[in-house]
Amino acid sequence: MNGEFEVIGGDFNATLENSKKKGGLQTITRLELDFQAFIDGNNQRDIPTKNGKLTWTNRRKDFTSIAQKHDYFFVFGNWNNELFMYEAEILPYIGSDHFLVLLRIKLEDPKGGSPFKFEDMWLRDPSLKELVHKWWMETRIGNQSKLYLFSKKLAHVKRRLKENKEQFKNIFVETDRISRELEALNKVIIENGMGVAEYELEKRLN
Structure with a gap:
């Protein structure tokens, strides 16, 4: 450094x-x-x-x-x-x-700010394709070039995807819950080692 x-x-x-x-x-x-x-x-x-x-x-x-x-x-x-x-x-x-x-x-x-990243997990949501089509069609601009329109549509879809907490909430809720439980269990293991209960719980969560 x-x-x-x-x-x-x-x-x-x-x-x-x-x-x-x-x-x-x-x-x-x-x-x-x-x-x-x-x-x-x-x-x-x-x-x-x-x-x-x-x-x-x-x-x-x-x-x-x-x-x-x-x-x-x-x-x-x-x-x-x-x-x-x-x-x-x-x-x-x-x-x-x-x-x-x-x-x-x-x-x-x-x-x-943090860069935009597309999450592969979003593809598991059956509503994604329909939602992206809907958002794509929401952007309509008058006498502009097709390339300009294309860039604006991409920006609009990206913004809507970043608002995914509501659209794709069903994907993340269970994963977040399990991750929090596993994190709490990790704190126990890295402080006190692993007992029978911790072993069985970690196996189930993983």
């Missing part, structure tokens, strides 16, 4: 302290001691995850369940600079034994 600081991150397959272990051997290995020495010796800062501390689990549901923090972001250099803000967040489970960890580095306030 323009010589201000550097970031390294990923799956280090090691845990820095026992407080970031649930289940299994509650000891620090020689490899992990070397890992800690490397971090301290290079004046690196571990960016903590804001919504939990366990990023890996063997996804077992009984006494053999193990959960640890294996995934880190480290920043070194001029990381006290007030121009920079850091935030790490553990993302919802997507099928791996690791949770993804997202690092946000905020340099300045974002400018402009």
Whole structure:
């Protein structure tokens, strides 16, 4: 970042302290001691995850369940600079034994709106084709070129698609509900590991 600081991150397959272990051997290995020495010796800062501390689990549901923090972001250099803000967040489970960890580095306030993106999920709604045809026909302009009319029709359809919360609500309601339940469950797992109840609920939600 323009010589201000550097970031390294990923799956280090090691845990820095026992407080970031649930289940299994509650000891620090020689490899992990070397890992800690490397971090301290290079004046690196571990960016903590804001919504939990366990990023890996063997996804077992009984006494053999193990959960640890294996995934880190480290920043070194001029990381006290007030121009920079850091935030790490553990993302919802997507099928791996690791949770993804997202690092946000905020340099300045974002400018402009988000770009328009067509969602493939919209195609599952049987009313989409009829609605797009209806919106396409809503735009009528007098003596203008066909290319100008075409661009205006596209802009109108895009605007109506962005208002999809009402038109396509039936698609998203169930997905949103399940996503919220899974996110709440993830918070439990990344903080406390996985028990029998958590294992069964995660399986059902996925």
